[in-house]
Amino acid sequence: MSFYDKFTFKNGVELKNKLAMSPMTTYSGNKDGTISDQELTYYSERSKEVGMIITGTTFMQENGQGFENQFYAGNDDYIPSLERLSKAIKQHGAKAILQIFHAGRMSKPGLKENQDIVSASNIPAERENAPIPRELKDEEIQEIIKSFYEVTIRAIKAGFDGVEIHGANTYLIQQFFSPHSNRRIDKWGGNTFKRLKFPLKVVDSVIQAKNDMKKDDFIIGYRFSPEERENPGITLEDTKILVDKLCEKELDYLHISLGKYNQTSIREENNKITGKEILKVINGRVPLIGVGSIFSEEDLEKAEEIGYDLIAIGRGLLIEPKVITTLKNEKEIQKIIDKNNTTLPDNLLEKITKHQKSYGITIK
Numbered sequence: 001m002s003f004y005d006k007f008t009f010k011n012g013v014e015l016k017n018k019l020a021m022s023p024m025t026t027y028s029g030n031k032d033g034t035i036s037d038q039e040l041t042y043y044s045e046r047s048k049e050v051g052m053i054i055t056g057t058t059f060m061q062e063n064g065q066g067f068e069n070q071f072y073a074g075n076d077d078y079i080p081s082l083e084r085l086s087k088a089i090k091q092h093g094a095k096a097i098l099q100i101f102h103a104g105r106m107s108k109p110g111l112k113e114n115q116d117i118v119s120a121s122n123i124p125a126e127r128e129n130a131p132i133p134r135e136l137k138d139e140e141i142q143e144i145i146k147s148f149y150e151v152t153i154r155a156i157k158a159g160f161d162g163v164e165i166h167g168a169n170t171y172l173i174q175q176f177f178s179p180h181s182n183r184r185i186d187k188w189g190g191n192t193f194k195r196l197k198f199p200l201k202v203v204d205s206v207i208q209a210k211n212d213m214k215k216d217d218f219i220i221g222y223r224f225s226p227e228e229r230e231n232p233g234i235t236l237e238d239t240k241i242l243v244d245k246l247c248e249k250e251l252d253y254l255h256i257s258l259g260k261y262n263q264t265s266i267r268e269e270n271n272k273i274t275g276k277e278i279l280k281v282i283n284g285r286v287p288l289i290g291v292g293s294i295f296s297e298e299d300l301e302k303a304e305e306i307g308y309d310l311i312a313i314g315r316g317l318l319i320e321p322k323v324i325t326t327l328k329n330e331k332e333i334q335k336i337i338d339k340n341n342t343t344l345p346d347n348l349l350e351k352i353t354k355h356q357k358s359y360g361i362t363i364k
């Protein structure tokens with residue numbers, strides 16, 4: 001097996017290889033929430049070699065926005081903007097997957113006046129100056145689930161090959177699953193199984209949209225973070241239950257969110273590779289995308305040994321749009337970006353330049 005070989009999903013859709021672009025927010029949409037020309041160039045340049053591009057995450061509800069200048073997909077007026085994005089990605093043969101989310105309590109404070117920051121419960125995140133979110137009402141939760149249905153219809157109309165449900169990285173879907181952010185005592189909270197209700201309802205809603213549109217070859221993926229550092233927080237045992245339930249759904253892939261593809265637990269001292277533990281639970285029922293600090297052919301070989309079916313590359317593709325050619329010829333991607341020779345959108349380049357250490361990338 002090699003990640004450079006073709007891959008076929010069980011719905012018959014073929015990828016030219018097993019490498020995907022990991023979803024990355026660009027902070028560079030137009031002020032009105034449409035996709036900008038800089039974003040189109042950025043995606044188009046990065047879609048020439050990998051099999052699949054997962055877009056930076058988009059939002060569908062006013063209070064679901066996470067970041068400044070994030071592109072929006074909350075009503076049908078935005079279908080032409082989304083269509084420009086899917087076309088830019090697909091023109092070179094990559095499949096286009098739209099990542100969809102609600103930021104919940106992780107919405108950046110200051111995005112708008114009288115900002116309505118919401119979550120499963122009114123518990124702030126454990127970070128400096130985190131706002132206290134407003135607990136969502138039952139009817140609002142139903143509305144959010146419906147917004148996942150509607151955005152999937154829009155993604156299909158806009159020509160996307162699939163959607164990825166963003167259940168990772170501490171955003172709203174994860175907030176409902178987490179014992180830290182979900183302290184509800186109604187039907188949306190309680191023990192691990194009860195906290196699964198919202199994520200699974202979102203999955204059902206997205207699958208319903210695909211079925212209603214009779215789009216059998218539409219790809220639906222789900223991204224999750226296996227653990228949280230907080231106490232209480234999501235444990236690997238909780239995630240094994242989530243993953244097992246997700247495997248019973250008509251999903252085309254699962255996507256683990258990790259900083260390093262071969263990392264071990266962030267909560268306990270053991271030497272078990274998290275990706276391997278998850279693969280054991282999946283037991284071949286659905287493909288798993290691995291991710292995290294893939295910068296060399298050696299990394300790819302080690303990721304293959306773990307058993308991931310596909311690999312997503314994030315920063316490697318920010319640095320080097322021709323990621324496969326570079327890996328094959330030079331075996332490694334240098335973590336350096338030449339600011340005068342990059343197709344990164346301005347705001348993204350500015351962010352990376354400001355926080356070079358945390359991104360692990362040098363700008364010269």
Ligand SMILES: Cc1cc2nc3c(=O)[nH]c(=O)nc-3n(C[C@H](O)[C@H](O)[C@H](O)COP(=O)(O)O)c2cc1C
Pocket residue numbers: 022023024025026055056057099166168169223257258259291292293294312313314315316
């Ligand atoms: C600039 C930037 C933006 C990101 N935005 C998202 C996002 O919108 N959705 C998401 O699921 N992950 C996001 N991530 C996480 C990446 O998808 C990926 O999991 C992470 O960077 C680790 O992979 P890497 O080491 O190959 O970069 C982002 C990462 C970066 C660097």
